[in-house]
Amino acid sequence: MREGTSTVVRREDYTAPSHWIRTVDLTFDLDPAKTLVISRMSVEPNTERPGQPLRLDGEDITLTRVLVNGESISFRFEGQQLVLEHLPAEPFSLEIRNTCAPEKNTELSGLYTSGGSFFTQCEAQGFRRITYFLDRPDVMALYTVTLRANAKAYPVLLSNGNRVEHGTLDNGRHFATWVDPHPKPSYLFALVAGALVCREQCVRSRSGKDHLLQVYVRAGDLDKTEHAMNSLIASVVWDEARFGLSLDLERFMIVAVSDFNMGAMENKGLNIFNTKFVLANPATATDTDYANIEAVVGHEYFHNWTGNRVTCRDWFQLSLKEGLTVYRDQEFSQDMAGVASARAVKRIEDVRQLRQMQFPEDAGPMAHPVRPEQYQAIDNFYTTTVYEKGAEVVRMMATLVGREGFRRGMDLYFARHDGQAVTCDDFAQAIADANPGSDLATRLDSFKRWYSQAGTPRVSASGHYDPGAGTYTVTLAQHTPATPGQPVKLPFVIPVAMGLLDSDGRPLLLQLQGESQYGGTERVLVLEQANQAFVFTGLYGLTGEPVPSLLRGFSAPVILEWAATERQLFTLLHHDTDPTNRWEAAQRLGLLRLMGAVQSGRPLQLDAAYIDAQRAVLRDPSLDAAFKDLLLTPPSEGYVAEQLAAAGVPVDPPAIHAAREAMRSQLAQALFDDWVWAFEAHHDNGAYRPDPVSTGRRALANLALAHLVLDAGRSGDPVWPGRAYQRVQDAGNFTDRQGALIALLGAHHALAELALARVHAQFKHEALVIDRWFALQAGAPERDGQVFQRIKTLVHHPDFLVRNPNRARSVLTTLFHLNPSALHRADAAGYVFWAEKVVEVDAFNPQLAARLARGLDRWRVLAEPYRSAAHEALCRVAARTELSPDTREIVGRSLA
Ligand code: 0A1
Ligand code: ZN
Numbered sequence: 001m002r003e004g005t006s007t008v009v010r011r012e013d014y015t016a017p018s019h020w021i022r023t024v025d026l027t028f029d030l031d032p033a034k035t036l037v038i039s040r041m042s043v044e045p046n047t048e049r050p051g052q053p054l055r056l057d058g059e060d061i062t063l064t065r066v067l068v069n070g071e072s073i074s075f076r077f078e079g080q081q082l083v084l085e086h087l088p089a090e091p092f093s094l095e096i097r098n099t100c101a102p103e104k105n106t107e108l109s110g111l112y113t114s115g116g117s118f119f120t121q122c123e124a125q126g127f128r129r130i131t132y133f134l135d136r137p138d139v140m141a142l143y144t145v146t147l148r149a150n151a152k153a154y155p156v157l158l159s160n161g162n163r164v165e166h167g168t169l170d171n172g173r174h175f176a177t178w179v180d181p182h183p184k185p186s187y188l189f190a191l192v193a194g195a196l197v198c199r200e201q202c203v204r205s206r207s208g209k210d211h212l213l214q215v216y217v218r219a220g221d222l223d224k225t226e227h228a229m230n231s232l233i234a235s236v237v238w239d240e241a242r243f244g245l246s247l248d249l250e251r252f253m254i255v256a257v258s259d260f261n262m263g264a265m266e267n268k269g270l271n272i273f274n275t276k277f278v279l280a281n282p283a284t285a286t287d288t289d290y291a292n293i294e295a296v297v298g299h300e301y302f303h304n305w306t307g308n309r310v311t312c313r314d315w316f317q318l319s320l321k322e323g324l325t326v327y328r329d330q331e332f333s334q335d336m337a338g339v340a341s342a343r344a345v346k347r348i349e350d351v352r353q354l355r356q357m358q359f360p361e362d363a364g365p366m367a368h369p370v371r372p373e374q375y376q377a378i379d380n381f382y383t384t385t386v387y388e389k390g391a392e393v394v395r396m397m398a399t400l401v402g403r404e405g406f407r408r409g410m411d412l413y414f415a416r417h418d419g420q421a422v423t424c425d426d427f428a429q430a431i432a433d434a435n436p437g438s439d440l441a442t443r444l445d446s447f448k449r450w451y452s453q454a455g456t457p458r459v460s461a462s463g464h465y466d467p468g469a470g471t472y473t474v475t476l477a478q479h480t481p482a483t484p485g486q487p488v489k490l491p492f493v494i495p496v497a498m499g500l501l502d503s504d505g506r507p508l509l510l511q512l513q514g515e516s517q518y519g520g521t522e523r524v525l526v527l528e529q530a531n532q533a534f535v536f537t538g539l540y541g542l543t544g545e546p547v548p549s550l551l552r553g554f555s556a557p558v559i560l561e562w563a564a565t566e567r568q569l570f571t572l573l574h575h576d577t578d579p580t581n582r583w584e585a586a587q588r589l590g591l592l593r594l595m596g597a598v599q600s601g602r603p604l605q606l607d608a609a610y611i612d613a614q615r616a617v618l619r620d621p622s623l624d625a626a627f628k629d630l631l632l633t634p635p636s637e638g639y640v641a642e643q644l645a646a647a648g649v650p651v652d653p654p655a656i657h658a659a660r661e662a663m664r665s666q667l668a669q670a671l672f673d674d675w676v677w678a679f680e681a682h683h684d685n686g687a688y689r690p691d692p693v694s695t696g697r698r699a700l701a702n703l704a705l706a707h708l709v710l711d712a713g714r715s716g717d718p719v720w721p722g723r724a725y726q727r728v729q730d731a732g733n734f735t736d737r738q739g740a741l742i743a744l745l746g747a748h749h750a751l752a753e754l755a756l757a758r759v760h761a762q763f764k765h766e767a768l769v770i771d772r773w774f775a776l777q778a779g780a781p782e783r784d785g786q787v788f789q790r791i792k793t794l795v796h797h798p799d800f801l802v803r804n805p806n807r808a809r810s811v812l813t814t815l816f817h818l819n820p821s822a823l824h825r826a827d828a829a830g831y832v833f834w835a836e837k838v839v840e841v842d843a844f845n846p847q848l849a850a851r852l853a854r855g856l857d858r859w860r861v862l863a864e865p866y867r868s869a870a871h872e873a874l875c876r877v878a879a880r881t882e883l884s885p886d887t888r889e890i891v892g893r894s895l896a
Pocket of ligand 1: 121123124262263264265266300322379382847
């Protein structure tokens, strides 16, 4: 779809379909150049909308025949839609034949080839690129699928459900027929055909049923499937135990494909995954990869209930399945982490991700509600707002009704809506109805503003201690800045979990005014008006003012504005019982210094108090290594930029970079002996295990190594760079090999080149490692423009395959989204490169291009000369006549 065909789709325009498609019988004659598709459907007019023509969606396919009840009929096209009129008022059969060209499908939506096999991707609107259909999620049908293909080239033939028949045909061809017993929308259809092998395992569910689990990969990759299989088994067990949801299929398959636009896809019984989220062994994957695989396998599996059994009425409801399923996968990962401290680490990582990715989206031109009101290209709305903020909305509901209450709500949701296509309202209603009288049920309408209003609320907090009255008053006020199309916001319902510490950091017992007794050391305040005061009583005899610990566990997706003193922050850092707020205190302490340096224009100079606090954290025997790693990692440059923007300060990315680099090197020098200790005490060469304790130890050892190598740049001591290089050579796992490489790259040490060459030579046949090899170079800290220059060379490397999304992202997404000081250059070369690549990629993969295009989303907050130059680059892309609706929507909104 090119220029001229984009239209705006609005949520308020939803109408039920003119017809229902009850069953579909699909036959595929698979051929890369020209695949023939025969679709036989039983169709029923929707009695609520009688006399309507049937408008079938289609895109880039060739129609060859249409039969209604076995007879040919006349038809016409409106745009790419196939319109059938004068249809029977009774149920009828409809047969459609068409062809498509999988090997020409570079968009990777619909039916395409990758590495000589066939794969599909139908969400959101890919099915229409396979055959003409009512390609909308509220039309749910029973599918029977027959695949025919050359037996040698495509020995494995898969589709949704159960294989009921297979056999040989003439001319070296064979076939398989699959029946899916569950009605589903077209976006959950899938087929795979190719030379694949699988790891399989039988599991027996709690209910006593046996299920076959399979993970399909290319022949050389079987040794990298154990972790995915273990994660799948764990997911099956967890969903039964935590939510009482059992696997409803005899067979559940995961297939890995190396060309994929997103992470993975929850097609019924036949999940298709980006290889990145399936394949792992210690030699090629990092701890992060292991954790991501567990999360994504869980996510797709959990969709089987939240998404597939109960699906979305329309695409505006996307967060119904995505927000809820992200919430479920986050909870799964926390439960898998086990002990409280490891759960907290996972929560902090999720919070960090939300604030780094979603908050900027909510503050920029693409800001949209969790349930958007309109779109031009639905693929642009698979956003961190719909996913991660959507998950926070679900989490707030769980906070307001409690853990058991939330489970009751989920049970009611399935009791009411199993087998239906429903809305976000239906979900919220079920949770509330199962918890009458709860903080959610009593204010459901205002709570649902989280679905309809965009923007991140700012909650300003202040505390007042009255020692004579023994009261501490917390005053909370909320304000949400305007977002595009939404100038005025109504107050949100904001659960604020909190506690109070005494000045020595001990938790205080809490009693709110009006309560008859003390009730624990933590409370959830419900802020629902623009301004509210909460009075804690009985606080006599304290030696100093209480220190409030607000928004514990990050209980709501808001920006907390609280003018904390350094002293209060140090108290929270060292003593709070809530790990999220300890981390937050560390972030704020770092942020204050970084922002101070940037705003004053003076070089950053760390003070003894800050350095001592960092040392105390590093040496604290009561803290886990993983938690230390989080506490000791300063806020990212992107986060600092957003904080400055929120304070109305024009953003100068190279200045932020300089301040953060200065912070890193001063900590490297000041804590040198401590880093040596940390490295020696945490690096070990035992067998690799991806559990939270070992993962945390590796993270801290690698953080220490990075500082030690960095300090060598100052001292000239060759020992630590030498040790890092040695580790690149002989590390027992890829996490440590990568950690050493990052240390050398981060210090701009000469040995980095040698190390990169070694890694490339050793892993040149491991695509996912080569992706990392590119990404590490593209993401290295900028110095004198060298990283940008390297990136310009990297895109001409013979291994840089721009049509492979993972490889393209490894360089381009890394530069555009993750390496601000390399992208934002005074000579505008970064923006010229951005424009060139967006246009180049848009010509063959609009979805990918639109995501890359978002790299300049926040141009308005930039300082000059960056702002004008970025604006000019955006205008240049927008001026092109040949642009996909996807990319046009992004640049259009950016410039609006
Ligand atoms: N539903 C998938 C994500 C997904 C969305 C779109 C895709 O193609 C355009 C592919 C995958 C999930 O949430 O995992
Ligand atoms: Zn999902």
